[in-house]
Amino acid sequence: MNKTSENTPDLAAMTLGEIAVRLPGATAIFRRYGLDFCCGGGARLHDAVRAPGIALEQIMRELQLLDANAARDYPATAPALIDHILQRYHETHRRELPELILLAKKVERVHAAHPMAPLGLSDALRAMAQELEAHMMKEEIVLFPMMRLGAHPGIAHPIARMRHEHDDHGERLREVEGLYRGGVLPDDACGSWRALYAGVRKLADDLMQHIHLENNVLFPQFATELPTTPLCPGMLTPNERAG
Numbered sequence: 243m244n245k246t247s248e249n250t251p252d253l254a255a256m257t258l259g260e261i262a263v264r265l266p267g268a269t270a271i272f273r274r275y276g277l278d279f280c281c282g283g284g285a286r287l288h289d290a291v292r293a294p295g296i297a298l299e300q301i302m303r304e305l306q307l308l309d310a311n312a313a314r315d316y317p318a319t320a321p322a323l324i325d326h327i328l329q330r331y332h333e334t335h336r337r338e339l340p341e342l343i344l345l346a347k348k349v350e351r352v353h354a355a356h357p358m359a360p361l362g363l364s365d366a367l368r369a370m371a372q373e374l375e376a377h378m379m380k381e382e383i384v385l386f387p388m389m390r391l392g393a394h395p396g397i398a399h400p401i402a403r404m405r406h407e408h409d410d411h412g413e414r415l416r417e418v419e420g421l422y423r424g425g426v427l428p429d430d431a432c433g434s435w436r437a438l439y440a441g442v443r444k445l446a447d448d449l450m451q452h453i454h455l456e457n458n459v460l461f462p463q464f465a466t467e468l469p470t471t472p473l474c475p476g477m478l479t480p481n482e483r484a485g
């Protein structure tokens with residue numbers, strides 16, 4: 243589709259992040275095709291679908307069936323959006339990740355000899371939980387309170403840092419998705435194994451939507467340019483503060 247008008251935008255030339263914001267339901271399509279709309283949200287659709295096996299025309303057809311005026315499942319204003327992110331995503335990650343780690347340890351132990359056992363998954367989930375916790379604390383203690391006060395000249399720094407850490411979460415998520423083999427279960431998988439993979443799939447969906455809402459919806463309301471001055475101490479890691 244090359245047409246560019248207000249009603250029929252050139253979706254192929256838009257970034258995945260822009261499409262995800264513009265079209266409710268687009269994120270589910272992107273997930274189905276393995277397109278990264280959160281950390282990789284800056285890629286244009288026609289560039290993002292160059293991977294083998296992905297058909298631009300098919301994705302475009304599905305996107306064009308979506309209604310840009312359909313209700314969104316998140317609020318528009320920054321304070322309400324922050325509340326939504328905290329309740330729907332921060333609390334959910336904190337509640338579900340410890341259970342997933344325990345479940346992964348059990349499946350790895352009981353099925354250690356199985357050729358499809360997700361060995362190493364519990365360690366990867368634990369590392370993800372630690373990184374996420376440190377990241378969410380920074381948002382809750384520093385960035386979100388700054389945002390609740392409104393626009394601030396120094397806000398670009400913590401936003402840039404959080405975007406960088408989101409990229410790290412994306413790397414960790416790819417590691418987790420590799421270890422659980424994209425959720426493909428053996429025919430003889432037990433209930434725990436099935437529950438583990440269902441939980442990891444939900445975690446991945448939640449984490450991508452969480453990062454998408456911050457990168458593509460919340461952060462652009464406050465800063466669009468990279469900072470040029472030093473980061474405030476509250477956003478640094480202990481090692482960075484010591485150095």
Ligand SMILES: [Fe+2]
Nearest residue numbers: 327378381456
């Ligand atoms: Fe967050």
Ligand SMILES: [Fe+2]
Nearest residue numbers: 377381404456
């Ligand atoms: Fe975040």
